[in-house]
Amino acid sequence: MKIWLNPSCPFDLDVTLCCGQVFRWDKHGEWWYGVVEGKVLKLRQIGNELEFENADVDFVKNYFGLNDDLPYIFSKISKDEHMKQAVEIFKGLRIIRQNPWECLVSYICATYKNISAIKQILFNLSKKFGEEIRFEGQKFYTFPTLERLAKAATQELAHCGLGYRVNYVAETAKLVHKNHFDFESLRKMSYEEAKNELLKFKGVGLKVADCVLLFALGKLEAFPVDVWIKRVILKYYANHFPKEFVRKISGKKSLSKTEYKELNLFGRKYFGEYAGYAQEYLYHYERTRV
DNA sequence: CAAGTGCCTTTATC
DNA sequence: AGATAAAGGCACT
Numbered sequence: 001m002k003i004w005l006n007p008s009c010p011f012d013l014d015v016t017l018c019c020g021q022v023f024r025w026d027k028h029g030e031w032w033y034g035v036v037e038g039k040v041l042k043l044r045q046i047g048n049e050l051e052f053e054n055a056d057v058d059f060v061k062n063y064f065g066l067n068d069d070l071p072y073i074f075s076k077i078s079k080d081e082h083m084k085q086a087v088e089i090f091k092g093l094r095i096i097r098q099n100p101w102e103c104l105v106s107y108i109c110a111t112y113k114n115i116s117a118i119k120q121i122l123f124n125l126s127k128k129f130g131e132e133i134r135f136e137g138q139k140f141y142t143f144p145t146l147e148r149l150a151k152a153a154t155q156e157l158a159h160c161g162l163g164y165r166v167n168y169v170a171e172t173a174k175l176v177h178k179n180h181f182d183f184e185s186l187r188k189m190s191y192e193e194a195k196n197e198l199l200k201f202k203g204v205g206l207k208v209a210d211c212v213l214l215f216a217l218g219k220l221e222a223f224p225v226d227v228w229i230k231r232v233i234l235k236y237y238a239n240h241f242p243k244e245f246v247r248k249i250s251g252k253k254s255l256s257k258t259e260y261k262e263l264n265l266f267g268r269k270y271f272g273e274y275a276g277y278a279q280e281y282l283y284h285y286e287r288t289r290v
Numbered sequence: 291c292a293a294g295t296g297c298c299t300t301t302a303t304c
Numbered sequence: 305a306g307a308t309a310a311a312g313g314c315a316c317t
Contacts, residue, residue: 113313117312164310164312254299
């Protein structure tokens with residue numbers, strides 16, 4: 001099936017899948033393959049044409065955020081030259097609407113890891129606890145269900161390379177299972193309310209909660225602050241903070257809870273209701289700027 | 291090549 | 305409250 005993209009509303013499949021918001025996509029030739037909602041989704045983009053197999057149009061549109069009005073969002077977040085430049089370079093990057101459960105586990109596993117290591121962990125988890133699917137003669141694995149991970153032995157999880165995150169994933173899976181936790185209900189809540197719900201899970205701090213809100217639940221005002229965003233702020237936006245504060249966070253590697261909240265609040269106030277888009281553009285901009 | 295550093299941080303413990 | 309240490313392991317330098 002095909003979707004014809006409106007040239008005035010940009011989309012860049014490569015950037016969207018490469019920018020580090022999702023971890024289970026691979027490109028073979030010009031086609032991207034990923035397992036989404038239990039099926040292998042295959043797609044490629046040629047200019048304004050998005051061609052895909054194994055999903056319907058509405059699903060693809062929703063998953064890739066094709067309904068987001070990017071020109072309008074750009075007009076809202078383009079507050080300065082840095083942001084304008086990031087937008088100019090990566091124009092078609094869109095926030096993906098991931099499955100909330102997969103997103104939650106992914107970002108619990110992502111703490112203090114680099115992207116290749118995160119991909120490795122999630123592949124290991126899916127291979128061990130997910131379901132094997134064959135597609136075009138290749139093996140793919142669905143993401144483990146919460147029921148399966150809730151039952152998983154810590155020993156088995158440890159073999160996936162989770163390290164000290166084993167207990168975070170195990171306990172979160174058990175709690176989600178026990179409480180029949182309804183991720184969909186978070187969508188109706190405010191940003192703050194939904195965040196507080198997510199913070200109840202083990203291994204979920206302010207950063208992980210923001211990532212789940214942004215990448216799975218469509219809370220586009222969420223502004224996750226990781227080491228890269230901290231760098232961006234120190235580099236381009238330090239004048240928005242007291243000198244003393246800047247010196248303090250420059251000196252150490254990790255942020256305290258209050259320091260995180262300060263940077264997070266700055267992002268949301270400064271960039272506004274689409275701060276999440278600003279975050280992802282700045283993140284990718286800074287990471288590719290070396 | 292070995293050793294050191296850094297990684298889309300959180301939690302436990304002062 | 306607020307700072308500090310500890311927690312896999314792997315990729316990169």
